Amino acid sequence: MDRRKFLSLGAIAVAVMPFSLSAVDFRATKPKSWESDAVDAAIEELYGKDKPTAGSITVKTPKIAENGGSIPVNIKSKLDLESIAIFQDANPRATVAVYTVPENGIVNYSMRIKMKKTGTITVVGKTRDGKLYSTTKGVEVSIGGCGG
Amino acid sequence: MKVKAKLKGAVVKVKAMFKSPMAGTEEAEKKKIKPEYITHIVAKHNGKVVYEVSTGAFVSKNPLFKFEFKGGAKGDELEMTTTDNNGKTETKKAKIK
Numbered sequence: 347m348d349r350r351k352f353l354s355l356g357a358i359a360v361a362v363m364p365f366s367l368s369a370v371d372f373r374a375t376k377p378k379s380w381e382s383d384a385v386d387a388a389i390e391e392l393y394g395k396d397k398p399t400a401g402s403i404t405v406k407t408p409k410i411a412e413n414g415g416s417i418p419v420n421i422k423s424k425l426d427l428e429s430i431a432i433f434q435d436a437n438p439r440a441t442v443a444v445y446t447v448p449e450n451g452i453v454n455y456s457m458r459i460k461m462k463k464t465g466t467i468t469v470v471g472k473t474r475d476g477k478l479y480s481t482t483k484g485v486e487v488s489i490g491g492c493g494g
Numbered sequence: 495m496k497v498k499a500k501l502k503g504a505v506v507k508v509k510a511m512f513k514s515p516m517a518g519t520e521e522a523e524k525k526k527i528k529p530e531y532i533t534h535i536v537a538k539h540n541g542k543v544v545y546e547v548s549t550g551a552f553v554s555k556n557p558l559f560k561f562e563f564k565g566g567a568k569g570d571e572l573e574m575t576t577t578d579n580n581g582k583t584e585t586k587k588a589k590i591k
Binding site: 372380415416417434437438439441442443444445446448450451452454455456457458459460461 | 505516518519520542543544545546547548549550551552553554555557558559560561562563564565
């Protein structure tokens with residue numbers, strides 16, 4: 347086989363390779379959970395009716411957030427999670443973000459979220475064997491975000 | 495979009511900042527702009543998804559995301575793609591340092 351042919355074979359192999367292995371757009375697959383205004387209803391839409399067990403997920407937030415428009419949130423867990431989601435009860439809709447955890451992924455995610463007023467952040471994780479875990483954390487907001 | 499990836503031990507630490515007003519329906523109405531927010535972010539390393547998140551309008555403006563993943567090496571490329579509610583996508587590649 348000459349070199350040119352060999353190279354083009356390689357290009358085909360790359361093109362055929364699955365483009366993404368675990369891509370799940372939760373906005374497309376679970377559109378209802380993004381419209382719920384209550385945390386419990388949003389969790390039910392996303393993960394089903396099972397009640398989550400408390401604990402096993404660490405959520406780090408400031409106790410008092412001066413600026414509700416940018417509240418740093420860090421979530422960590424040692425569980426073998428399939429996905430993990432952040433909810434809060436201060437905004438018009440409950441769901442903030444849903445992470446899909448890749449195989450052998452490290453659950454250590456940081457992001458900044460908006461909250462209109464003082465409220466509670468709920469983080470729910472689903473393990474690969476289908477168990478749910480959750481942690482809640484209250485955040486006091488001095489100046490509301492969300493354009494308020 | 496700004497992406498920084500740094501190898502530390504066996505773990506690659508990534509910081510990514512995106513430009514978006516992250517305005518949902520209510521907020522856009524108040525500011526008199528069109529709703530515009532990122533809905534989906536994916537990071538790929540060697541064609542494998544290492545990070546994926548679906549987001550709503552309650553992520554703060556010009557959001558900053560941090561995450562870690564295993565299996566990266568110095569000089570490897572990390573590709574990040576965002577999709578917003580209007581279907582606009584943006585891709586950026588960054589080398590792991």
